Amino acid sequence: MVKKSRIVAFFVIIALLGGIISQTVMDTAKGINLGLDLQGGFEILYEVNPAEDGSEITEETLQATVSALNQRVNVLGVSEPNISIEGEDRIRVQLAGVEDQQTARELLATEADLSFRDVDDNERLSGEDLEENGASVGFDQSNQPVVTVTLRDGNAFGEVTEDILNDYSPPNNRLVIWLDYEEGDSFAEEYQQEEPKYLSAPAVNQPLYHKNIQIEGNFELEEAEFLAEVLNSGSLPVELEEIYSNAVGASLGEDAMEKTIFAGFIGIGLILAYMMIYYRFMGVVAAITLSAYIYIVLTIFNWMEGVLTLPGIAALILGVGMAVDANIITYERIKEEIRSGRSIMSAFKSGSRRSLSTILDANITTILAAGVLFYYGTSSVQGFAVMLIVSILTSFLTAVYGSRLLLGLWVKSRIFNKKPRVFGVKESEINEL
Amino acid sequence: MNFKTNKRVPFVKHRKKFFLFSLVFTLAGIILLSTAGLNLGIDFESGSKVEVLADETLTEEEVYEQFAEAGSGYEPDDVTLAGDNNEMAYASFIGTLDQAEIAEIQNYFVDQYDNEPSVSTVSPQVGQELAKNALISVLIASIGIIIYVSIRFQFLYGVASIVALLHDAFFIIVVFSIVQFEVNVPFIAAVLTIVGYSINDTIVTFDRIRENMNETEEIKTFDDLAEVVDVSLNQTLTRSINTVLTVVFAAVCIFLLGGEAIRSFSFALVIGLIAGTYSSLFLASQLWLVWKWKSLEREKNKPKKEDPEDLEPEV
Secondary structure, eight states, rough: OOOHHHHHHHHHHHHHHHHHHHHHHHHHHSSEEEOOOOOEEOOOOOOOOSTTTOOOHHHHHHHHHHHHHHHHHHHTTSSSSSEEEEETTOOOOOOOTSSOHHHHHHHHHOOOEEEEEEETOOEEEEEGGOTOOOOOEETTTTTTTEEEEEBSSSSHHHHHHHHHHHOTTTOBBBOEEEEEOOTTTHHHHHSSSSSSEEEEEBBBBBBOOSSEEEEOOOOOOOHHHHHHHHHHTOOOEEEEEEEEEEEOHHHHHHHHHHHHHHHHHHHHHHHHHHHHHHHHHHHHHHHHHHHHHHHHHHHHHHHOOEEEEEHHHHHHHHHHHHHHHHHHHHHHHHHHHHHHHHOOOHHHHHHHHHHHHHHHHHHHHHHHHHHHHHHHHHHHHHHHHHHHHHHHHHIIIEEEEEEEHHHHHHHHHTTTTTTTGGGGGGGOOOOOO | OOOOGGGGOOGGGHHHHHHHHHHHHHHHHHHHHHTOOOOEEEESSSEEEEEEOOSSSOOOHHHHHHHHHHHTOOOSSSEESSSSTTEEEEEHHHHHHHHOHHHHHHHHHHHHSSOEEEEEEEEEEHHHHHHHHHHHHHHHHHHHHHHHHHHHHOOOHHHHHHHHHHHHHHHHHHHHHHHHEEEEEEHHHHHHHHHHHHHHHHHHHHHHHHHHHHHHOOOOOOOHHHHHHHHHHHHHHHHHHHEEEEOOOOOOOOHHHHGGGGGHHHHHHHHHHHHHHHIIIIIIIHHHHHHHHHHHHHHHHHHHHOHHHHHHHHH
16 A cells, blocks of 8 residues: 555655756855855945035935045955945945955045145145046156156136246245145145145246146055055045955954855754754654755855845854754654554644644744844844745745655655654553543 | 643643742843853953964973063963963053053064064944944844734733843853853854843743734633643743754854864853743743733723723722
């Protein structure tokens, strides 16, 4: 009376599952974006303040700031920068794998507002007079790197230089070039300094009616390139104040990642071994569905283009726990029903049915909590919540329906009829009906 | 593990001891938290953390000296060493370093060790907001759970499961105050994980109590009710133990084998799992038992009070 076709079906499913997983699991695992805490990198949270008093921060200015920051990050060659608006006046920049944090900090927060002023700090030309993408690095006669910028209007520059010549006599006939001039900065003061804040203060000896001008500032080549790139990426419409930053050394992140993955494998291995020893055949089914669970969670996470962080791993562990729990609840029920004297078939049916409402209640309450965390939490708490919701839904599918399907094939084949030991129940424990 | 009626674990009999233990622990915890407090990482306190990576083994004194050399006024408030050979050091500063200071420190250490130190900063508002949001979330989630459980079960189940949930979260916080591990963002994730686990665990036990309540004919005495709780707990005991064991396997593995960065996180998980199991078995169900009995008694007395004609002559 044993129906072999069902057992064949079981092995076909296992073979298919094993085939799919073994073929794609490496790609899936590699495709997952790792958070800064796992791969190292650099994260800054900025508070966005208006560049000028009185103006307000709107959705549009935030968007404009984000696109300006995106251009600048490109300069750093970061593969997958993550720049996001948070709340009403904050921008979070996440740069995974950035080695040179100092340059990143400077590059991001520089307003890149270039201005040309006389020695009394009156503005003569502003950044808006520059041609877009007109900055580049060149060299002067003594092979010293300089930054060349192209102006929109050569006449305007000519007039400015002419005015300077008329208004000032040597040695005050200078056109001072400032980057990010702030209220209160003064040429007279900075002139005394060893490292003045302005970029350069060339003397004007004749009116210059052309569009291309050179900024000299005793730059090193790298500094000149940096300046040119900042100028090309445009000025920020706002002022950025760093209110939080988090840096994880790449080696530290990698170390954490490798060890955690190894520890995770051992931990999951132990869980599977325990399940198989304690629940015998049902444990084997649990091991199969748990493997499927982990694979599916990672795949879904990959599709969602989520970023895996330490809190995310925590949610994954909790999900494993809940998947194991769903299996255990079902198996304990089935064992109870067998002990109470039911046939294997009816014990399986009523055990599955009665455990379902328990699992459902437990999972719904946890999803409820996760939903609230997602709604009220900030970045890392939100990541945790998303991973938790994905984990619970997946664990529900695999541990309840997957388990039921696989175990059902064997039970319905009748091969286990009158063999309660396969389920870890001794004959002596069974009550006569 | 087969718990027949004759070798049952008498959970209910000792309930007062469990209540007393939890009460004493809670009081001690409050005292401890208000005196020793928590070792808040810079995620929660305004400050900066500089992560120095050297080629050779470092000592704490060396790190302090190096910072003094780097420029005036750089005296870390705390230095901890890490790495297999203590080649890493975390120096934390209370109060944020500004960009120029960060650059000065970074330049100095690049010259020294040829490795740019990582600098993390936080202003107090960000850390506090994070903790505040997490706390608000837990409270709102608690209300949501009470509502859900009240609809699906009964109000008292909901309240008891929230007590268990808060107990477990508080337990972890107190243990962290004792061992003075650093409290950071992953710690919050660990507490949230335990909150999730705690709900799950308690609801499973309550589900069985509810089921057995439906099957029980009549409850006349406290002992009848206690019997239901005891039987239910024993019926779910194997499941409770097996579930917590398997999850603890995973958490302990990560604690022992995972990297340095994840250690305090997995420690919090292990502690929380133990607390979660304890509260489901010894606290939540027993609290429910006591409250339920009180409400049953009140119901018994109700008809008299509700009938005004009966009441008035007595007044």
